[in-house]
Amino acid sequence: MIAILKSEFRKLLTVRSTYVIIALAFVLIGIYTFYFEGYVGNTGSAAAKVGPLALKEIASNGAGMGALFISIIAVLFMAHEYRYSTIMYTLTANVRRTRVFFGKLLTISIFGIIFGMVFIAFAFASYMLGLALRGAELPPQDFNTLVELGKVTFYYMGYALVGILLAIITRSVVVAIATLLIFPAVIEPLLGLLLKTNAKYLPFTALDSTVGATISQSTLSPKNAIITSACYLLIATIIGWLLFVRRDAN
Secondary structure, three states, X not given: OHHXXXXXXXXXXXXXXXXXXXXXXXXXXXXXXXXXXXXXXXXXXXXXXXXXXXXXXHHHHHOOHHHHHHHHHHHHHHHHHHHOOOHHHHHHHOOOHHHHHHHHHHHHHHHHHHXXXXXXXXXXXXXXXXXXXXXXXXXXXXXXXXXXXXHHHHHHHHHHHHHHHHHHHHOOHHHHHHHXXXXXXXXXXXXXXXXXXXXXXXXXXXXXXXXXXXXXXXXXXXXXXXXXXHHXXXXXXXXXXXXXXXXXXX
C-alpha cells in the first residue's frame, strides 16, 4: 500500500492543474475573508459584525470555499487517468484493483485534510489582518478549536471523496464537475421545494451542515450531518468500488 500511496501522490503533485486550482482557492478565500469579512465587513455575517461567532463563520464560509476546489482537484486526479489512458499502466503495475481503489481514496482524503487545515489557517490569518486594518478588535469567541477543526477535517475529506467517487462512477471530467456545480446549486434547491424540512437530508446540504455556524430547523446539527454524510459516502464508495473492480479499464 505504501508504494501505491507514493505513486498516487506523485501523480497528484506533479500536474500543473493541482497548483493552479490551489492558487485560485487561496485568492478567493483571501479576498472574501480579508476584504469582505475583515476589512470592509459588509456581508452582514457574525464575522463581518465581529461577533462571538466570528471565527465559526470564517471556518464555515471562508475556509469552506476551498472544499469545492479540493473536489475539483479530486475529479481531475481520477478522471485524467481514464482520459489519458494512464489507468492501464496503474492497473498493470498493481493487479489488485481493490488496493488501487482504496489507495486513491486514501491519497485524496489525506490531501483534502491537509489543505483543509491550510485553508482554514489562511482564512483566519486573512480575517485577522482585515480586522487589524479596520481597527476592530475580536471579542471572546464561542469557538471550540478541536471540535471545529474536526468538523472541517470531515468536511474537506467528504468533498474530496465526493469528487473522486463521481469521477470513478462517471469516468468523465465534464459530467463529474457539472454534478459538483449544478447538483447543490440547482437540483437540491428544487428538491427542497418538494421535501421541505426534509431537504436538510439531501447529500450536499447535509455535508455543508457539518461546518454550519448556526443551526436551525432547516439544517442538521453537525453530529447528525456527519452521520448522514457518512452514510451517503459509504453507499457511493461501495458503488464506486464495484464499478472500479468490474468494469474494463477502457
